[in-house]
Amino acid sequence: MTVSTKPFSNRIAVVFDFDDTLVPDTVDSLLSSLGIDALKFRQERIQPLIDKGWDKILARFYALIEESKRQDNKITQEYIAKFGQELAPFDGVTKMFERLQQSASETNPKVEVEFYLITCGMVEVACHNCIAPNFKGMWGCEFHYNQHGGIEFLKKIVTHTEKTRYLFQLAKGIQHQQDDGQTFVYRDVPAEELHVPLTQVIYIGDGASDVPCFSLMNQEQGTAIGLYKDDKPKDWGRELRITQSQRVANLAPVDYSENSELMRSLTLAVESISKQISLQQLSVGE
Numbered sequence: 001m002t003v004s005t006k007p008f009s010n011r012i013a014v015v016f017d018f019d020d021t022l023v024p025d026t027v028d029s030l031l032s033s034l035g036i037d038a039l040k041f042r043q044e045r046i047q048p049l050i051d052k053g054w055d056k057i058l059a060r061f062y063a064l065i066e067e068s069k070r071q072d073n074k075i076t077q078e079y080i081a082k083f084g085q086e087l088a089p090f091d092g093v094t095k096m097f098e099r100l101q102q103s104a105s106e107t108n109p110k111v112e113v114e115f116y117l118i119t120c121g122m123v124e125v126a127c128h129n130c131i132a133p134n135f136k137g138m139w140g141c142e143f144h145y146n147q148h149g150g151i152e153f154l155k156k157i158v159t160h161t162e163k164t165r166y167l168f169q170l171a172k173g174i175q176h177q178q179d180d181g182q183t184f185v186y187r188d189v190p191a192e193e194l195h196v197p198l199t200q201v202i203y204i205g206d207g208a209s210d211v212p213c214f215s216l217m218n219q220e221q222g223t224a225i226g227l228y229k230d231d232k233p234k235d236w237g238r239e240l241r242i243t244q245s246q247r248v249a250n251l252a253p254v255d256y257s258e259n260s261e262l263m264r265s266l267t268l269a270v271e272s273i274s275k276q277i278s279l280q281q282l283s284v285g286e
Contacts, residue, residue, distance in 0.1 A: 008280040011112045011196040012104060012273050013170055014266070015213075017205035018119035018126050018140065021227055021254070023089050026121050027060055030083055034074060036067070057120055057157060061141065065151050073150025077124075080143070080151075084128030092256030096263065097134040103267045107274035110281065114196070118166045120158050120209045139166045160209045164216045171198050198222045200277070202269045206254065214248055223269045224248040227262065 019025045028038035041063070049059035068075035097115060104111045114136045117126055123140025126132060139158060146152040158166075173195025198220035203213045206227040217224040226248040252262040 008277055009194060009196045009200060010110050010277060010281075011114055011200065012270060012277075013114050013116055013196045013201045014100060014270070015116045015118060015167065015170070015201060015203045017207075017210050018117055018123075019121045020206045020229065021204060022093050022117075022131065023087055023129065026087070026125050027064065029087060030064070030075070030080075030122075030125075031067075033083055034067070034071070041067075055159070057141070057159060058154070061154055065153065068151050073146065073148045075151050076149040077143075077145050078149065080122065080124050081128045084125040085130070087125065087129055089129065089131055090254060090256055092258070092260070092263070094131060095258075096256045096266070097131070099258070099263065100266055100270050104270050104274050107271045108278045108281075111274045111277055113270065114170075116166075116170050118158070118163050118213075120160060120163065123158075137166075137170055139169075161212045163209065164212050167198065167201065167203070167213060167216060171196055171201070200273050202266070202273070204266070223273075225262075225265055225269070226251040227254045228252075229254050 016022055019027075023029075025038075028042075031038040031041050045063040045067070046059050049062065050056055054062070064075070101113045104113045115134050117123070117135050117138040117140070119126060119138075119140035121140055123138055123142060126135075126138055126140065132138070140156075141154055141158055142156040143151045144153045144155040171194050198217070199222055201217065201220075201222040202225065203210070203217050203222065204225045204227065205213060206229075210226070214224040214226070216222070228251065250261075250265045252265050253260070255262050257263065
């Protein structure tokens with residue numbers, strides 16, 4: 001690298017939320033697998049806790065743990081693993097990873113595309129899903145299990161704002177088991193030593209839990225893509241109370257088919273960063 005050019009990495013990080021981004025909502029799907037009406041459960045068991053001041057994530061998992069105990073520890077580590085294996089991703093998701101890698105390779109053969117997952121949901125479900133092998137790193141909430149194998153408590157929670165912590169972590173190249181407690185000192189790491197700068201990160205999410213990451217992407221000049229299912233685009237931003245600093249580069253329906261707006265958006269984002277890397281490579285003679 002010459003002194004006058006910007007530091008860069010030959011990597012692009014594509015980071016996904018999980019629930020309602022790559023797969024249907026895992027809590028609702030898990031409840032359905034137990035024969036429970038998910039909407040009724042949310043209204044009668046989760047919402048009253050939130051109304052009493054509970055954090056939304058804690059309320060959701062507390063209610064789920066209590067229901068599991070009521071059903072004689074029905075939700076076990078084995079049950080979650082089997083559920084994760086059987087949970088089907090949205091159509092086109094399984095082919096999306098290779099398509100994006102191919103797009104980057106065609107634009108610049110020296111560029112590597114790495115995939116990461118950051119969720120406020122059950123990362124153990126994601127770890128057993130068919131798409132898990134595509135990810136270099138996965139972070140989310142994890143359960144502690146009791147002596148009978150049933151879910152007992154959360155041993156790890158990932159909140160909405162804490163999602164940004166893992167964006168810093170992947171930028172520094174720190175894996176799950178290597179967390180040094182210094183993940184927020186991103187700006188103190190020399191840019192040329194970063195595993196992948198946040199300018200070369202693409203973040204994809206669907207809802208309120210992703211807003212802090214949208215904001216960080218804008219602040220660090222990364223790329224944020226928002227997803228919606230049933231709502232119209234104008235209603236999505238209004239419902240989440242998106243501010244100027246949290247706006248996304250593009251808002252697309254959850255559709256991973258080859259010629260969908262979402263896949264075109266992802267492909268353009270990957271190609272754009274690949275070309276920026278190509279420009280910087282020219283300067284250093286790579």
